[in-house]
Amino acid sequence: MQINSGFRKFSSVLLLIIVVLFAACTSDNSGQLLRNAGTVLLSAQRPPDTTLKIPWKDGDERSVYIIPANTFFSRGNILLLHGWNLRPLGWCEQTSLCQKLRDAGFNIIIPDMGKSMYATQTYDETLPTMAEQPLRSWITDTVIVYLRDSFKLFTKEANNFIVGLSTGARGAFAIGLDVPEVFDGAVVLSGDYDQTLMTDDNLMTYFYGSYEDYPERWEGENNLLRNADKWTLPIYIGHAQQDRVVPWEQSDSLNKTLLKIGKVKPVSHFPKGFGHDYTYWESESDNIIDFIRKICDKDLTSEK
Template sequence: MSINHIPVKTLIVALLFFGLRSNAATVDTALTYSAAMHKNIKAVVVKPDDYSTSKKFPTVYLLHGAGGKYSDWVTNVPDKQTVQKLADLYDIIVVCPDGNVTSWYFDSPVDPAYKYETYISSELVTYIDSHYATIKDRSKRAITGLSMGGHGALYLAFRHQDVFGACGSMSGGVDLTPFPDNWDLAKRLGKYSEYPKRWEENSVINMIYLLTPDKLAITFDCGSSDFFYQVNKNLHEALLEHNIPHDFTVRPGAHTWEYWGNSINYQMLFFSRFFKK
């Protein structure tokens, strides 16, 4: 489909309700263990105000960007209560894992200490489903993130459609190949000049072949002044070419927390609609 915008009226009603409810979400810091990497890894877990083990909740996994950490989404957004309020509003559990600064959320073919695809898609999901009152089904599990995390969310969802039913990206680095000297990518994949196939195979834009129409609910957006704008536009056009339904939105903005703090509202509304189907 073409560029899609969530109806303004719908968002206004949601945000009005959002403002009327008292924010009572709780924020846990979970210490999880990765057998694949032989280490403990922290994750923020945001539980909605009516959380109870007698009720089951959908889950959204929310990934940070390069240079960031697990706590970014509850400390760096201009309104630091944004994620908590959204957890309350949509009655969901939000999980913010640690991606170790520049993991790019895949299993590195170069460094065995970086197996973040295995960690998030298997180990972390298993831990969360075992320790929290989640609905253990792909139809009630989504993943999104910003920048590196936007790449990671689409990467993980495309490759693990049995785990995630919906996915999103905000300002995502959805094609790695234009950036051979940035964000420690060469440390994770080897130099682009020596291993171009690795870079291409690990870029989201080259994973569309994994998709079938309507199997995944997909939403992604990017600011018109963002350095990742062109690669996101290219992904949108490639999805159109392959007849893969998706929402793609362009808004004014750059690669900033101000942009992501706004974008997350639309992404959570998209996931809430998916969970209610």
């Protein structure tokens, strides 16, 4: 099946390809490239953000937004996952995170996941409107593969991170479990990872059926906390304690579980005085940048 790229202008294509080709810079030379880049390009001089149309199923296509780094050479790539039914670009529009990531040299890739639950499959009991949404395999098997083959994004040599909020945090952890070889680290904010801790949750019930009738669906491969022993990536876990949408205990349980397993040492932050909104997510912007930079700098040092 052919991909309809939907590029706005031919010149934008040429400029974008030049930028993203440098996303494949290896960790042992990216620091030197950034030091030698000279004056960074101003955002006004950059090509417009590019929207790709990538097939999902049955002829349906979903948008994937590519927002290039503001530096001449890219330091890596960020797969940014939005929350359930939130605007794909909302995180960029309502916080400073995307601007800071771009200024730090990262390309941002945002797939439109709509109302996805980032599950492995749908069921007869899944609400039809939810069954129409992409599964997480669309990202791992189609989006990442296409972007790697066509634009040299998410190559093994690049610094690649996955960042998600709310249901997107659930997706980030799930994808990090599925394809850890693609990423160097993950950031998850305000996410849920063990649906058995909230069996009255409507979204989970609409997707999996009731816990009483289908406990194996709630406790099996789509229960991320119960698969946490497979987690191997550096991870930043954030959650506001006054969250009234997703209990912060979800992230606290994930943090404690990973610490107990002992394969990784999570960085966690559970502040008071915030809820489940962009005010809290904005407050984490600098923490996210610092977390990602430390991993990149550590990789750069280890290669010397």
